[in-house]
Amino acid sequence: MDNRRKGVQVCNDMFVKTPRRLPEPLASVPFTFREALDAGVSFRRLRHRELHAPSRGIRVPDLGALACPEVTAVPEVVRPFTRITAFCAASHATVFTFWQFPGYLPGLDDSRIHITRPDTMAIPRRRGVVGHVGQFFDDEIVCVDGLLVTSRPRTWLDNARRMSVEELTVVADHLVRIPRAAFEFRTQPHCTLEELADMLDRHKGTPGIRKARLALDQARVGADSAPETRLRLALEDAGLPEPQLNLPTELFAGVVRQPDLSYPEYKVAVEYDGDGHSSAGQIVRDIAREEDFSRTGWLLVRISKRHMQNEARGAVSKVRAALSNREWSPDC
Incomplete structure (x- = not known):
């Protein structure tokens, strides 16, 4: 850039005014023209290029919040x-x-x-x-x-x-x-x-x-999460009996478990293990849970996201096998 153009640029920069700060809370949230005028903001300030105009009569001081x-x-x-x-x-x-x-x-x-x-x-x-x-x-x-x-x-x-x-x-x-x-x-x-x-x-x-x-x-x-609902619907659509949802079950003295889905008549419990079951502490708790069910003759079926793929065929297969092991049949 030659000296003349540099001089023009410096001159222009000198005359670019820093806009007056908006009063709170308008400085940090989207607002309407009426709210701004009531707060004493001028029309000229509302037209400053610093403010984003997502729609007629609305201004946003931070474009990022609205653009996401x-x-x-x-x-x-x-x-x-x-x-x-x-x-x-x-x-x-x-x-x-x-x-x-x-x-x-x-x-x-x-x-x-x-x-x-x-x-x-x-x-x-x-x-x-x-x-x-x-x-x-x-x-x-x-x-x-x-x-x-x-x-x-x-x-x-x-x-x-x-x-x-x-x-x-x-x-x-x-x-x-x-x-x-x-x-x-x-x-x-x-x-x-x-x-x-x-x-x-x-x-x-x-x-x-x-x-x-x-x-x-x-x-x-009774369902505590969306995966539990989807699992229940998949089991019922496949012709399996409707399970109980989060039913407190006393396994032995002082030990009560509440499986996500269960079939008390057949002593089959179903748990959906989401992402939170991968931590070290949760793994220990899951092992203890499985031991409690096994100790009292229950079958615990553990389902993960992987089993819910392909229209939950893997989940349905595991639960059907567990129920069949307990002498359930489609004619029951």
Whole structure:
């Protein structure tokens, strides 16, 4: 660069003003124009190139938070989209992630934010948004940390159209499971089977409701994880008897085990060993567990992710062999 061009560059740099810092909390979270103006921010400051504009009337001080699809359900990211459009709440895939539902939902890598409003109003249309309309009862919209979102049962139904019956069952089992007080900050399930059934009765004719009804028929209280639900469904689809789920079983005096799935009549227990079973301490505990079952004449079948491949054929084969060893037959 010659001296003249260098001089122009230095001159330009001298006149580039550092923007005034935004007031908290706007300096670290996405916000709407109205929130900024109410906080005393000028129109000129809102037009500074430092701020990212994901959608009309919204500004983001840090592009990274909005550009990453994995965080589009973070309340701070979603909130301005629900506030700038009147009478709306976050919904569908956005809230599927927000509620941390297990299971597979197609399109979760889409960074657009889903919002919905009553069907008496126009469908939301703006950049970065997938808009929906629908009928809502009062308890189907809840406020979490200042963010309006669809309730868990309503979110389950809203996503039914795009999910398989198996994945809908996985989510239903997650919603109705009894939490373990020693490890969780709650003592009640997210909802009951009756509440899910009521949700379906409220919205007859909703797209995906037939799949949701089939999933509800398959849902059971007791599964502690998505792999446990998938394993149970695979066993039942293969014609094996329906197992008990996390049933406390007294093996001998002072020793009670709670296998993931069990067939007490045949003294067969089934455990799904996830990634957490690879640690040294867990391996020792797993050996002790297996010894306890063996000591009292139970067969313990251990299933891993490998056995769940190819439509869980390996898992089904192992459990069938154990049941057959205990004189079970398809005619029982």
